[in-house]
Amino acid sequence: MDVNHHQRYTLPDRSFANILKRDIARLAEGLGFSASEVGKINIIVSEMASNLVKHSPQGGELLVKTIGEKASALEIICLDNGPGMSEPRRMMQDGISTTGTAGEGLGAIKRQSDEFDLYSQPGSGTIILSRVHRAAGQVHPPQRQSRFETGVVMVPKPGEQLCGDGYAIIEEGNNLYLIALDGLGHGANANEASQLAAQVFQSNYKSDLPVNLRLIHTLIRRTRGAVGSIAHINVARNQISYCGVGNIAGKIFCPEGGKQATTCRNIISYNGILGHNIPTTLNNQVAEWNNSRTLVLHSDGLRSRWDLNKYPGILNHDPTTIAAVLFKEFSRQTDDTLVMVVRNKV
Known part of the structure; x- marks a missing residue:
């Protein structure tokens, strides 16, 4: 993609x-x-x-x-x-x-x-x-109707030509598989690490999330290293699973009355760096998922203290617009920045 x-x-x-x-x-x-x-x-x-x-x-x-x-x-x-x-x-x-x-x-x-x-x-x-x-x-054959809406804003650190953050999204029927990545530092070496990690993920996206993270950890050892978080949304089961290593952060929102962006789950990762050191034990985290929920993941190029409740009605907008609001308001401007927004298409 x-x-x-x-x-x-x-x-x-x-x-x-x-x-x-x-x-x-x-x-x-x-x-x-x-x-x-x-x-x-x-x-x-x-x-x-x-x-x-x-x-x-x-x-x-x-x-x-x-x-x-x-x-x-x-x-x-x-x-x-x-x-x-x-x-x-x-x-x-x-x-x-x-x-x-x-x-x-x-x-x-x-x-x-x-x-x-x-x-x-x-x-x-x-x-x-x-x-x-x-x-x-x-001019190509019509594609199957997507079950999901995704929006991504990814911007290199000012002055850099390559972005050290990266991501991959794979949709398959009722399932959406994604990874959000941040190569250590910025520039070409960080880009190499995040791109290789994304390739490993895409080759094994159906694997259990901790298994995939361990494989990424093994195969990007020669690079600078990266942090990353994987999520799997299964619409048929009304479930989202996620697992991450390093400071990829995010939230799952459950709006109330179409206006309040109530946080129902914070996305928390294990300490460590893929390619360098990761915990001995990695476990999936599982949460409820339905048509009213919205997932936001981001790299540390975005400041950690942000609140969508300051932007009434924002969850009714295009996911890319949501990502752009967060980037405009909370980007540190001293690093690469990645903001991903995902929800079901109603």
């Missing part, structure tokens, strides 16, 4: 808008997007950049990556640290503006996007998620 990290495009001031637009257009052209699809992407990026200039004077950024088989779509996430909106749905209507402009920006982004989501609240800025599908990338 596609496990590309997001590329960061910062916009410290208005003068960078054209550079940002040009670079993302070149990326899309190089991936085989048609002229009309690149045109859509240009409009989306232009409007996002305009919003950042108007509403995020301290600077904002875009996260961009390809998704799907054969780079069949381009995902663009706008991270706006501005004042946020009290009525985001109203602000998407053409003609509505807080800065005296034509008020067509959010509506234009939504119209040009094949998939669109927006989360905003006063005091916490705004997240805009846009995906544009490449028509040529859709």
Whole structure:
């Protein structure tokens, strides 16, 4: 599956808008997007950049990556640290503006996007998620309907080209198998460790979780080492199993009334480092899983003290939007960062 990290495009001031637009257009052209699809992407990026200039004077950024088989779509996430909106749905209507402009920006982004989501609240800025599908990338037999929704934001440490975090997700019928990884340090050596660990996991994803972790531990000894957590969701059994080594953390949420993001389980791992030293005893942890539950896993690039209850209604949004909110609000910015969000597709 596609496990590309997001590329960061910062916009410290208005003068960078054209550079940002040009670079993302070149990326899309190089991936085989048609002229009309690149045109859509240009409009989306232009409007996002305009919003950042108007509403995020301290600077904002875009996260961009390809998704799907054969780079069949381009995902663009706008991270706006501005004042946020009290009525985001109203602000998407053409003609509505807080800065005296034509008020067509959010509506234009939504119209040009094949998939669109927006989360905003006063005091916490705004997240805009846009995906544009490449028509040529859709020419393949229709795939089985997925039972799960997953969202991932993975970003290298500022200044690094490779990401030392990594992950893998495998869906098979009623089952979802995943691993979240963080190679020690950052850069090429950390990337090597996490990528090798992900490959070992994918070759043995049906193994008992502690067995798979021990195999990863053995086979990545020549690398710098990594920490990692494996989870297995079985929809038919309404069950999630997980086991981890090192500081991959996370939570399982059980929303109350569709608004409160109540934590029903903290994801806790064993002390140790895969490839160096792991406990003699590793056991699966098992919890209830159903359509109302959401799993969040993250590397230590995200600060540990975060609370989704500060973001009313966030669990009703696209999993990638949830991951982007956590990244924007809680990323340390001194390390690689991985945030994974998983739930059943209802």
